[in-house]
Amino acid sequence: QVQLVESGGGLVQAGGSLRLSCAASGRIFSAYAMGWFRQAPGKEREFVGAINWSGGTVYADSVKGRFTISRDYAKNTMYLQMNSLKPEDMAVYYCAVDLGMGRTTTYAGDYDYWGQGTQVTVSS
Numbered sequence: 001q002v003q004l005v006e007s008g009g010g011l012v013q014a015g016g017s018l019r020l021s022c023a024a025s026g027r028i029f030s031a032y033a034m035g036w037f038r039q040a041p042g043k044e045r046e047f048v049g050a051i052n053w054s055g056g057t058v059y060a061d062s063v064k065g066r067f068t069i070s071r072d073y074a075k076n077t078m079y080l081q082m083n084s085l086k087p088e089d090m091a092v093y094y095c096a097v098d099l100g101m102g103r104t105t106t107y108a109g110d111y112d113y114w115g116q117g118t119q120v121t122v123s124s
Contacts, residue, residue: 002026002113006095009118012085016122020080022095022115030073033098036080037108038091038120047106048093051078058104063089087124092117 008020022034035050049059051069059067068081078095096111098104105111 004095004097004113004115006093006115006118009093009120011121011123014085014087014122014124016085017081017083018085018120020082020093020095020118020120022078022080024076024078024097029076029097031101033100033104034071034078035096035098035105035111036069036093037096038089038093040091045094045108047108048080050098050104050106052104056104058106060106082120085120085122087122090120090122092119
């Protein structure tokens with residue numbers, strides 16, 4: 001059974017930082033790209049960033065320079081370090097894994113497994 005579990009969400013003031021974790025189990029994900037998405041109330045789920053099997057990353061323009069994705073292969077865990085948080089970053093954050101080989105995609109439909117989400121609240 002494949003499982004992705006996010007943690008690390010919470011309440012933070014604007015300008016603050018949070019680190020989200022996404023722990024994967026049930027399969028070795030080191031060969032696959034993993035991504036972060038977010039969804040605010042009343043809005044579509046949007047791409048935040050992704051990391052491929054070799055550690056290459058891609059980010060949405062809205063978070064570039066503020067967010068950093070990394071992964072610990074030994075722990076089968078991906079991280080999202082979020083700095084300089086803004087009220088518009090407030091959303092439920094989801095991690096996902098793409099079993100398609102050799103790509104880093106920003107399209108949610110390409111991802112095969114999803115976590116349950118973790119809430120990030122940013123107060124102004």
